[in-house]
Amino acid sequence: MTQDSSPAAETRTSDPSTRPASDPAPPPHVKPGMSKRKKAKISRGIQYAILLIALALVVIAADWGRLAETFLNVDVALDMFPEVITVALKNTLLFTLLGFVLGLALAIVLALMRLSSVGPYRWISAIYIEFFRGLPALVVFLVMGFGLPVAFPGMGLSKLVVIMIALGLVSSAYMAETIRAGIQAVPKGQVEAARSLGMSSSRAMITIVLPQAFRIILPPLTNELILLTKDSSLAYILGSAVGGRELAALARAEIVNSASLTPFIVIALCYLVITIPLSYLSRVLERKFGDVGTKS
């Protein structure tokens, strides 16, 4: 718990004792008993104590020797280089990016369909979005991974294409809702001004609304990219040749080879190398563009 939450905790504990039901509520600044500041101090002290006890329990209970041996085996870790970077990290980035591009393209179309004046477009888009938002990414991967090659046997769909489609489908439903919200957050006056200048509604959408909508939704889209980076690990269930392994697939293979869990730590760090800068970027974008929608 952080310091911010302590006033709330303080209010909750103090209320029953200081406010008997029959008495009129006293003004907040003259509560009887302990002062507000003193209670906040005690509450904070309790929170620190809980934290310390939890830490102590972990330190005492864990078998540090075995942990280090299983998870921090330096030889096993070094053995994974350079493939973990040149093949696995590269593939994770590639899958994520391809999935994101396809997902974004689908999402824009879905969002526009969702806002269309043509009823059937709205319904199709709504059903699609509900369907894919309701399915675990794992299920989508399994159905696509084994279903697509059966459905289109003549096309010789590569693993890469199947993964791209699966990730695209998973992300498009979420992004479509984000984009729709972004479009609706653009002030109506912007479209009216564009139309009054003679722009058609599609021209106004492309030139005026979408650029503003994307500024508004850049932070949530960056978050979607983070989620997709993690979802790309599901590609391992489709199995792949050595050159097609991404981080999760490589880790599984290495674990079998080395009989150590160290590869998990290595790929965990690799994922963080991707996702932490992204979430930092998301916060920067939020600060920069977060207030765009409110300006005229």
Place this chain on the structure above:
Amino acid sequence: MSTPTGDTPHPPVACETDPAAEAPATGAHAAGTHAAGSPTTQASPAEAPARHRVDRTGEPIVRITKLAKSFGDNEVLTDINGAVHRGEVVCIIGPSGSGKSTLLRCINLLEVPTSGEIIVDGQSMTDPDIDIDAARTRIGMVFQSFNLFSHLSVRENLTVPQRKVLKRSKAEADRVAEHNLERVGLSDKIDASPASLSGGQQQRAAIARALSMDPDVMLFDEPTSALDPELVGDVLNVMRSLADEGMTMIVVTHEMAFARDVADRVVFMADGIVVEEGPAAQVIGDPQQERTREFLHRVLHPTG
């Protein structure tokens, strides 16, 4: 715009230019400039009458016939008729909710009329087969809330519509943009972003944006209502000089001094109908209808 009280569709030209009719308007000017802020250089009282020479014999540039507009069960406009001629400045006044904005928005079809006809420059806006986008380029519109495109610079606000809609070259669009920003006194802000401008500067940029499309008629919907009082004068001065240059203007406004000073005709609306209309000096200086008198009294003497 003809009223229930009656107005000939084509009054004699002399009616608008008669020096006697002009006299009260000129007298009102002093009070007008006082209320609006700094006196303008373009519209001195001596010059003002020259602009008022409006030719009302030809085909009007805007003609409204039996216009009605409802939102669901709420009838907002009822049987509006009227005409605006080239070079004319018409101010629409009236209480909040009387349908002034709706009337203006019907003229360029931002609102689709329920019935009636609107003809702009010989073309029926209400004809379902009209190329509405092409027709709108000839009607400039200025909004209460400016509505500059917030993701574009001032220059792009002016050039993007020219390039995308009128298909002008980059060089020509830039030239037109620079010319129109100069007209509104914002040459130094050409590369600024709208958010960095004051309200008055944003509104003047919005006027320049509309002018860049070379419209035949300009619609203003309470262009100064969202501005701090000290910024109102700059915008009104720009509009005044536009009027002096002969631009056809339909202005919804609560600035009575501006209406009295600049408008050729003033239309008073209430509850979706035109209650009274006529020369500015008459409608504001000597209103014939009780509702007009009541409204003007409230606007001009808000404290009692």
